[in-house]
Amino acid sequence: MPMKLTKHSDASILAAIALTLLQVTSTGAVNLEQCLERVKNGEFGTGRIGGTDNQGNILEDVRNATGVTYKLCVDACGAGQEPFHWSVFSQQFSSWLLPWLALVSQLPFGPKDKLDNLESVLLTVGSPMLASYSLALTVLNGRWVTRRLSSHNYPNIRNAIRVLSSLQQSPLRVTDEGSLLTSLVVLPQNDEWWRELIEWLEYPHTWSISAVTSIAWVVIAYIFTVVDSFMDNLTTTINANGQGVGSLWLWLLPLVLGWLQISPKCDEVRLKSAIDRANNLAYVATNTHPVPARQVTEQRAIFLALTEDDPLRRDERNTAPIFNYARFLPWMAGVEAVSEVFRAASDRYQHHESVDPNIAWVEVDRSQKPHERNRVGSITQVGQYCDTDKEFARRRSRWGPNVFSRIAVASLLAFTLQWGTVGAAFIVVYHTPTTGLGCRSASYLLFGVLSTVVWMLLLTSSVLSHYASAEPRTYKGHSLNSWSTAVARRISIALRRLGKVVAVFNAFWIVVTCFFQFSNFFDRCYCNSSVFGRRNLAYNVIEPLLSDVSEMRAAWIGGVCLAGGTAIIFIGFVNMYIDPPLPKERS
Numbered sequence: 001m002p003m004k005l006t007k008h009s010d011a012s013i014l015a016a017i018a019l020t021l022l023q024v025t026s027t028g029a030v031n032l033e034q035c036l037e038r039v040k041n042g043e044f045g046t047g048r049i050g051g052t053d054n055q056g057n058i059l060e061d062v063r064n065a066t067g068v069t070y071k072l073c074v075d076a077c078g079a080g081q082e083p084f085h086w087s088v089f090s091q092q093f094s095s096w097l098l099p100w101l102a103l104v105s106q107l108p109f110g111p112k113d114k115l116d117n118l119e120s121v122l123l124t125v126g127s128p129m130l131a132s133y134s135l136a137l138t139v140l141n142g143r144w145v146t147r148r149l150s151s152h153n154y155p156n157i158r159n160a161i162r163v164l165s166s167l168q169q170s171p172l173r174v175t176d177e178g179s180l181l182t183s184l185v186v187l188p189q190n191d192e193w194w195r196e197l198i199e200w201l202e203y204p205h206t207w208s209i210s211a212v213t214s215i216a217w218v219v220i221a222y223i224f225t226v227v228d229s230f231m232d233n234l235t236t237t238i239n240a241n242g243q244g245v246g247s248l249w250l251w252l253l254p255l256v257l258g259w260l261q262i263s264p265k266c267d268e269v270r271l272k273s274a275i276d277r278a279n280n281l282a283y284v285a286t287n288t289h290p291v292p293a294r295q296v297t298e299q300r301a302i303f304l305a306l307t308e309d310d311p312l313r314r315d316e317r318n319t320a321p322i323f324n325y326a327r328f329l330p331w332m333a334g335v336e337a338v339s340e341v342f343r344a345a346s347d348r349y350q351h352h353e354s355v356d357p358n359i360a361w362v363e364v365d366r367s368q369k370p371h372e373r374n375r376v377g378s379i380t381q382v383g384q385y386c387d388t389d390k391e392f393a394r395r396r397s398r399w400g401p402n403v404f405s406r407i408a409v410a411s412l413l414a415f416t417l418q419w420g421t422v423g424a425a426f427i428v429v430y431h432t433p434t435t436g437l438g439c440r441s442a443s444y445l446l447f448g449v450l451s452t453v454v455w456m457l458l459l460t461s462s463v464l465s466h467y468a469s470a471e472p473r474t475y476k477g478h479s480l481n482s483w484s485t486a487v488a489r490r491i492s493i494a495l496r497r498l499g500k501v502v503a504v505f506n507a508f509w510i511v512v513t514c515f516f517q518f519s520n521f522f523d524r525c526y527c528n529s530s531v532f533g534r535r536n537l538a539y540n541v542i543e544p545l546l547s548d549v550s551e552m553r554a555a556w557i558g559g560v561c562l563a564g565g566t567a568i569i570f571i572g573f574v575n576m577y578i579d580p581p582l583p584k585e586r587s
Helices: 007-025 032-040 070-077 084-105 112-128 128-150 157-169 178-184 187-199 209-231 243-248 254-261 268-279 309-317 321-350 381-386 389-394 401-429 439-470 482-518 533-538 544-576
Strands: 068-069 172-174 300-304 539-541
Touching: 007 032, 032 068, 032 070, 068 070, 070 268, 070 539, 084 112, 084 209, 084 243, 084 254, 084 482, 112 128, 112 482, 112 544, 128 157, 128 254, 128 439, 128 482, 157 187, 157 300, 157 321, 172 178, 178 187, 178 321, 178 381, 209 243, 209 254, 209 401, 243 401, 243 439, 243 482, 254 533, 254 544, 268 300, 300 439, 309 321, 309 389, 309 439, 309 482, 321 381, 321 401, 321 439, 401 439, 439 533
Parallel strands: none
Antiparallel strands: 068 539, 172 300
């Protein structure tokens, strides 16, 4: 469900930030244009004192200068920033950043704990690559589970696909202890379990008036501001302009659109309620006849480990969709367990074998389910009916089929979306005079790099977590990997914590960077001279020429096309891969 943000608290926070900026930026402000005029008038000497053209060449006649070297800029103008202009700041902030911050509230969350919701917000903003990866992985998983189970031919396959796909946002656990899972698949009394569970899980998280309004606000503001930027005199607010900021946050739009189309089942309360209600309907085979499972045990074949107190698997319990990266491997292990039982039952059904060998096969129409007489038996018979190949299960990889191919595809899509948008923002500011690596472009680059680092840390952590939590392999009663499991466990927890710390820092960093750009904090000799990239050859272009504006516009157009193109590619992927065709259910 979307996270609810109070307008009063948001306004107070923004007002406090604005007041702080006003106080900080009003002290020691400089005017670079006036400073250049003083340099050209000879107040700091004549000749080759540091006046430059817009390519950084030092001029013999300082009166023709349109820029100054970094050293002369500091000596003549001071190290402070340009004065803060509220009109420029408010216009840029409301046009470029505020719509994106509002759109964050339309992302799906779901945990009961507000801190868990806040954590998912910070992870999303701090690592767009992780957020994009989880979304792409969810789409690929939905298609994979459909293909995996569609190859089997047994009652409730269609509902099983929908149930398992819907439970990607939950800590799914599957067990066949006491033939619970085999009973859930085989017994006709459990048809209601599958049917009712999918109905209780079909609560919507989809389009609402607030979501449509937020998306429309972002799109219209982006289009209008881009057009306005190209039509205005760019030389007046060349560095305060938010072209880069608009492209920088564009990754958020495909994420919101994608999750709205998928409609993830991530409300923790509703998930638990749906599973609990369905499990009250579950039946289990006994030595005589099927009985409600609640009369035999408190355990269930399919349940959610929402109260599991294991720090190794903490992220699995957070039902926000961004944590699907942590649930991917355990979820797939559960799907494989269910698939194996359906496969065994399907093979028996294809050979017209009854659960109870003493009951003859009852012929029915091919469009109908097997007769109920052929689907009942004792607990031993049910277990044998769905008995899987134990040797195959022992040799089967703990990672599951097609795991790394899906990880690779999801990673590629996430990398493309993030660096297509962040890279576009980098291009915009990199080619804004003075060109080169400066405070703005370095800030964007750092944001992209840290976002990628967070994704790498948390992905590695999830792989190690699955390795450490899997059942240990044994030989002659001795564990073969006890020491490696312990090491993997410690490293996984450490990497997860480190990744989250970096993500929180990165989330605050990019918001502060945007404020700095709008408030003229970056309009100072050091930043405008691109000292990061040019080093000793740094210079500050103070009077952009028409040729500079023309080149800058070309870079801006390229950046907008790059950001928009990658966003469209990601949206196209989601639309192509969601809602795969489901097999027909037998009546």
